[in-house]
Amino acid sequence: MTRFSATLRLVGAASVVVVLAACTSPGPTVTASSPSAVSPSPTPTVDPSGDGVLRVGTIFPTSGAFSFLAAAQTAGVAAAIKEINASGGVNGEPVVVVAVDSGEAKTTTLEKSFTALVSKKVDVVIGPSSSVLAQRAIPLAIDAKIPVISPAATFSTLADVFDDGYFFRTIPAYDQQGYALAEALAGGATKKRIAYVYVADAQGTALHDTFVAALAEYDTELVADEVFASSTTNFDSMIANVKKAQPDVVVVGSTYDSVTATKAAIGKIVAAGYKGSKLWLTSLNTGDYSQSFKNGTLKGVRGVIEGAQPSKTFIKTLKASNAKLTSYRYAMEAYDATMLAALAAIVAKDDAGEAIAGLLYDVSKGGVKCLSFAECIDVLKTSNDIDYDGVSGPVNFTPDGDIEPGYWGYYTYDGENKFVFNSGAIFG
The missing domain is CATH 3.40.50.2300 (Response regulator)
Known part of the structure; x- marks a missing residue:
């Protein structure tokens, strides 16, 4: 089977200032007990277990050697939530953001910050930006039943280690x-x-x-x-x-x-x-x-x-959240991660982490294509089977939580x- 089924050429002259040791992550291997779905499934019929308010936790490196990565991803999440709340929020309530610092690998900031997110009842975590920290975050996510969606973790090996269905990424594996x-x-x-x-x-x-x-x-x-x-x-x-x-x-x-x-x-x-x-x-x-x-x-x-290059329109959107932004790396992937989490909560009619994890695969592929939150909401008026394509690309999750194509x-x-x-x- 060819891996080149979809090719999009974009030509430009944009300079990129930094490159990072970004990371990867593995995704969920679907089993009978896994929250990940292998094929589009109907809206769950169980009673919602969330509290009615979608809380999105962000865990980006606001300190340490890779702190230069945080601003763009933070702006990407902020842009997505602004758009979501302008369209009515999730299940009738505005989305709330809880931001913490992931720190760097040589510290224990990641663990302390994740504990803080759990205590503040977040339903999904966007981040971290490092594969090493992602590996440490995954077992914490599994214990808390909170899905983690990394916009930047790329190490291929993560997918071989963790298969409980709570780790996803919107960036292709290395x-x-x-x-x-x-x-x-x-x-x-x-x-x-x-x-x-x-x-x-x-x-x-x-x-x-x-x-x-x-x-x-x-x-x-x-x-x-x-x-x-x-x-x-x-x-x-x-x-x-x-x-x-x-x-x-x-x-x-x-x-x-x-x-x-x-x-x-x-x-x-x-x-x-x-x-x-x-x-x-x-x-x-x-x-x-x-x-x-x-x-x-x-x-x-x-x-x-x-990773894709942002359009001038999207850069303008990001700068509305942070006028001083000069680097946009992983901003689009963070934006799409937030959109997918919100749409999963809407289709599930439940903001609980376990419900979101179980629907992330479904809202990313196989249904009626929609290219924005408002467009997806319009489709959901007549069908629960949507396929969100984002600003960073198709963002189709595999059963392992990777994206393909990338x-x-x-x-x-x-x-x-x-x-x-x-x-x-x-x-x-």
Whole structure:
């Protein structure tokens, strides 16, 4: 079955200022006892167990190394709730927001903040922005029966660990970019010889396997498959093997956990002659290298990052919530997460977390398409079977809480070793 059933091309020249070690999350594996549904289901007939007011908790990093991510996601949630409340709220009551700080991985802020959200009777949590923190939040969500929807957690491994139906994400998993890479590198008329150089940790391996599977759909194989460790300092053997294979393109699959080795590997690969479009980076190493290499070192190098680019209209909407906003990363995904939670509560006629978790899959796919909250409410007048498509893309949940298809952006490095958005595509 092809993974390229829907492709949308968007061309632009927007610069992206930061890239983050964003994260992933796994979703619910549906069992008889799981709140997730495998197919569209009718409105539950049980009596509502919520208190009548949908309380949305947000758990974004307002302190710590990744605090720069919080503002855009906060604005995305605020924009969604403003729209929802302007249309009558959820089940006749305005939605309430409870915001807390997730902190960073080296602290216990996440646990303390989640406990605070539970004490304030939130029904759904939007966040966190880190895969590491998402992993720690999931068991807390399961215990509290409160669904967590992350706009930014991307690690593929989360889906393999947790399957209780309370974790969802509106951002594609890290390994899904294998299909975006395959389309870009092997989807043209000219066959390319491709080398994959990666750190064999959980993420590098997951991307490797997906990339190999995606290339097979184009009858293409890797001509070199080289591994380096985060502790590697000598890349001579790896470079020799790559050069011997004579690839047209080298892809580097590594994360910020191996940032020192990644920089060294990139430098060696460029020095070996794989410059410009002959070198591709992946979402957790496509970053700002303006301070790492001499100007022009990465000029023309390509990169792939998950997440859509906001339209001018949506940027205006975000700025209505925060006029000082300059970065919009994950804002659209946070907006869509909030919309899906509200629509699930409406279809369930219940704002309780367990009810929302059980309907999130249903409202995301398979029904009558609607592109805004007001449009979905209009559809719900005659049918409970809706399919919300959001500002970040189709946002169709899988039974595991992932989204498929997902949006991926293609980037090119400029003369200052900074990446600039070129175009994007939806793969699914």
